[in-house]
Amino acid sequence: MHDDSLLTIGAFAARARLSPKALRLYDRLGLLAPAHVDPATGYRWYRTEQVDRARLVVLLRQIEMPLARIADVLELPGWQAAEALTAYWAEVEDRRAVQGAVVAYLRDRLTGRTQTMKYEIRTVDVAEQVVLTERRGLTAAELPRWIPASLGRLEQAAEGCGGIAGPPYVVYHSEVTADDDGPVEACLPVNDARAAQLWLERQRTGAALRVEPAGRLAYTRITKAQVTHPLIESAFDAVERWTAEEGLTITGPCREVYFADWDASSATDEVCDVAFPVG
Structure with a gap:
């Protein structure tokens, strides 16, 4: 075959600053198919x-974008590709902020230094609430995927239960670590207990309905x-140390109360209250 407009894989690799091995990989993934392949x-x-x-x-690849994501970006028009790149880099910066915070925590822990993070502890009185819940045994690695999925299901269900009556929260009924699996309970306050009960009877989902008693949270x-x-x-x-110092008693399992839009928040935005029921 002779076509002056075509480059051999070696010549093209040199022009593109890629190895022939990388070109073959990109071809298999659909990122960069050759213009012609000799059938023989x-x-x-x-x-x-x-x-x-x-x-x-x-x-x-220099900014460590996954190959599958690169394939998506390359198929977009210029301005949409730029927006996709911006979204990816925001995720990278959030991930690095999270990793940096974890490293700081681990550094203090490994060196035996006093924890440098300062927390302002407050209390709030919470009225009795009717809540839709999902409960599951989960390890720490499974939480990041399950929590938003579960709360999303509960939010959809709340449409048939008189609407949402308060921020969603997650209750940890036992230890959750890499090896311990809770159980964990996702909770969403709803406005209409009767409508919620009827909805559960019709849908027969894994959700349940219960009453969260009034009380105080630290x-x-x-x-x-x-x-x-x-x-x-x-x-x-x-929070546990503060509770003991104040002479209060923890009366129930710890929880995380999510009051902000997680997806719209950056790594430095406040999104969650870490709380214990106290008396």
């Missing part, structure tokens, strides 16, 4: 105008970065 030898040929696409892949407010396990443990510890 399997040899790959590329067009000069594909160099820009190849260099874009290289640049996106809590501290934390950022999205601080929600990460094991960093969040220091917030729970701070």
Whole structure:
């Protein structure tokens, strides 16, 4: 085959600053298909105008964008691709903020230094609430996926239960670690107990209905970065210490109350109250 507009895989790799091995990988993933493949030898040929696409892949890999996500970005028009890149980088910065907070926590713990984080502890009186709930045994690794999914299901259910009456929260009835699996209970206050009961009878889902009694919570407010396990443990510890120092008694399991839009919040935005019922 002779076509002056085509480049051999070696020549194209040199122009694109990629190895032939990487080009073969990108071809398999649909990121950068050759313009022509010799049916007899399997040899790959590329067009000069594909160099820009190849260099874009290289640049996106330099910021550690996953290959599957690069494939999506490359199929978008320019302005949409730029928006997708912005969204990806915001996720990276949030992840790094979370990781940095965890590293600081672990550094203090490993060196035996006094925990440097300061928490302001407050109390609040909470009225009796009717709540829709889902309960599951989960390890720490399973929580980040289950919590938003469960609360999302409960929010949909609340439409048939008179609407949402308060912020969602998650109750930890037992230890949740890499090895211990709770159980954990996702809760959403609703306005109409009767409508909620009828909805449950019709739907026959895994949700349940119960009454959360009135009481007092001791809590501290934390950022999205601080929600990460094991960093969040220091917030729970701070509330427990404060409760003991104030001569109060913990009367129920600990919980996380989510009062902000998680997806719209940055790593430094306050999103959650870490709380214990006290008396």
